[in-house]
Amino acid sequence: MDPAAPAPFPRVVISGRGFVGGAGTGYPALAAALRADRSAIRVVAGGPRVPALGAPADFVAEPWLAGLAAVEPELGARARRLLRNVPRPALLGVAAAHEAAREAGLGPDAPGTAGTGVIVAGSNLAQDWGFANAGAVLAGRSPNPRHAVVYADSHQVGAVSELLGWRGPGLTVGAAAASGHAALFQAWLWLRAGVVERCLVLGAATGFSPVEAEAFALLGAAAPAASVAELGGPFDRRHAGFVAGEAAAAVVLEVESAARARGTVPRGCLAGAALLLGARHGPEPDVDDEERAMRRALAAAGLAPGDLDLVSAHASGTPAGDRAECAALRRVFADALGRVRVNAPKDLTGHTFSSAGVVAVLACLAQMEGGFLHGHAHLAEPIDDQLRFVRRAELAATRAALVNGFGFGGFAAALVLTAP
Amino acid sequence: MISMDPETERIFEVVKANVVKVLTGIDPATVTLERSLTELGANSVDRVEVVLYSAEDLGLDVPRAELHGARNLADLVAVLRRHAGR
Numbered sequence: 027m028d029p030a031a032p033a034p035f036p037r038v039v040i041s042g043r044g045f046v047g048g049a050g051t052g053y054p055a056l057a058a059a060l061r062a063d064r065s066a067i068r069v070v071a072g073g074p075r076v077p078a079l080g081a082p083a084d085f086v087a088e089p090w091l092a093g094l095a096a097v098e099p100e101l102g103a104r105a106r107r108l109l110r111n112v113p114r115p116a117l118l119g120v121a122a123a124h125e126a127a128r129e130a131g132l133g134p135d136a137p138g139t140a141g142t143g144v145i146v147a148g149s150n151l152a153q154d155w156g157f158a159n160a161g162a163v164l165a166g167r168s169p170n171p172r173h174a175v176v177y178a179d180s181h182q183v184g185a186v187s188e189l190l191g192w193r194g195p196g197l198t199v200g201a202a203a204a205s206g207h208a209a210l211f212q213a214w215l216w217l218r219a220g221v222v223e224r225c226l227v228l229g230a231a232t233g234f235s236p237v238e239a240e241a242f243a244l245l246g247a248a249a250p251a252a253s254v255a256e257l258g259g260p261f262d263r264r265h266a267g268f269v270a271g272e273a274a275a276a277v278v279l280e281v282e283s284a285a286r287a288r289g290t291v292p293r294g295c296l297a298g299a300a301l302l303l304g305a306r307h308g309p310e311p312d313v314d315d316e317e318r319a320m321r322r323a324l325a326a327a328g329l330a331p332g333d334l335d336l337v338s339a340h341a342s343g344t345p346a347g348d349r350a351e352c353a354a355l356r357r358v359f360a361d362a363l364g365r366v367r368v369n370a371p372k373d374l375t376g377h378t379f380s381s382a383g384v385v386a387v388l389a390c391l392a393q394m395e396g397g398f399l400h401g402h403a404h405l406a407e408p409i410d411d412q413l414r415f416v417r418r419a420e421l422a423a424t425r426a427a428l429v430n431g432f433g434f435g436g437f438a439a440a441l442v443l444t445a446p
Numbered sequence: 447m448i449s450m451d452p453e454t455e456r457i458f459e460v461v462k463a464n465v466v467k468v469l470t471g472i473d474p475a476t477v478t479l480e481r482s483l484t485e486l487g488a489n490s491v492d493r494v495e496v497v498l499y500s501a502e503d504l505g506l507d508v509p510r511a512e513l514h515g516a517r518n519l520a521d522l523v524a525v526l527r528r529h530a531g532r
Contacts, residue, residue, distance in 0.1 A: 107470045171495040
């Protein structure tokens with residue numbers, strides 16, 4: 027190739043980050059929790075059929091709204107109108123999206139940015155809200171009068187668009203636990219294809235109802251541990267399923283030249299992405315599919331396995347899921363296995379489902395920026411002695427990271443992040 | 447200003463409280479019987495909310511069809527009052 031020829035696609039950078047979850051409110055709270063290996067997992071419920079452990083967010087809308095109104099009165103009033111009487115995932119989502127937009131210098135007052143796109147990652151986000159409304163109807167009462175408008179996941183797309191004054195393309199994207207990856211993949215394609223110059227990806231919080239909590243437990247996918255001490259986290263010999271976490275996570279993706287033209291600081295680069303199906307609809311992981319997704323993302327980034335410093339693993343926490351991922355990583359990294367480090371934010375944040383991929387991207391950005399690797403709080407005895415898991419937080423430079431994400435339905439996805 | 451008997455006034459206060467709850471940031475002084483919910487800034491969902499919450503607060507079950515003709519808050523209060531008297 028002619029070295030003087032222009033690159034076929036523009037570089038896609040991340041210029042804004044937002045987080046609301048168990049680690050706290052705000053991306054800095056997530057970064058601080060990761061640096062301290064601080065787990066948000068605690069006992070949240072009890073009962074013979076409902077998982078005892080969870081990692082809920084302590085987020086309350088009112089103080090957040092008051093804080094916003096104090097700094098940006100008009101936006102605060104708009105947010106207050108938008109977020110009255112809506113499902114909880116929308117509260118967390120709009121707060122995370124606002125934080126990411128503001129870091130990127132975007133909002134209704136930023137000239138030339140009204141074409142920003144919005145992609146919300148996740149499907150079936152307001153299950154708990156639907157469950158409560160079903161209860162009302164079964165008891166002979168009316169459903170919530172806003173139900174017809176806000177039960178749909180796409181409500182969050184409109185809410186973010188209205189708050190920030192954006193009129194570009196927007197939609198929701200679902201791929202089960204790989205939804206965050208799917209949304210980032212979609213945004214990456216839009217930016218590379220020139221559809222938009224910038225796009226916010228919101229990994230939405232997943233509001234499980236007691237129905238989903240019981241159903242995952244019934245399947246053996248949710249960790250049955252009754253206390254934190256009994257919990258085996260991802261890749262631990264005692265692993266027996268995931269712990270549900272609550273988090274919304276947002277990033278602004280931007281064509282690098284457009285970001286720099288606005289004077290915005292790139293925080294990282296989304297260098298490669300892949301999303302594949304496995305010709306099967308069920309929950310079973312597949313080593314071949316996971317290997318294919320990782321290799322394809324690396325190829326898209328133009329990197330070899332030996333170029334990577336870190337893998338942020340999908341880390342389902344189920345024995346089958348963890349074993350398959352370890353096997354796929356051994357295949358992909360082969361000779362480079364001794365060089366690359368492996369960790370997973372799910373050990374600390376719980377499994378946040380729709381937002382998991384975006385949370386993992388934020389975790390990688392925090393580690394690149396802070397010069398550290400986060401460890402695990404629930405990993406006592408790893409199931410694999412070839413992979414170099416980060417056991418406790420340590421100082422290390424990360425220039426390139428692979429982020430895995432797999433989902434029920436045969437979804438296998440991977441992203442490659444590089445330092446800005 | 448439309449004059450009100452005590453029962454009408456009680457129902458209007460319930461409606462007004464719900465208008466203030468649903469239309470975040472509205473000045474309560476602007477909520478008068480002559481005004482319509484649309485004039486006050488309510489969209490279609492907001493209107494349903496005000497009616498439903500008011501009926502619930504008053505312990506009433508009002509068929510939606512009876513509310514279609516309501517042009518302003520006075521009409522809404524009259525429909526609610528008719529049911530409250532039953």
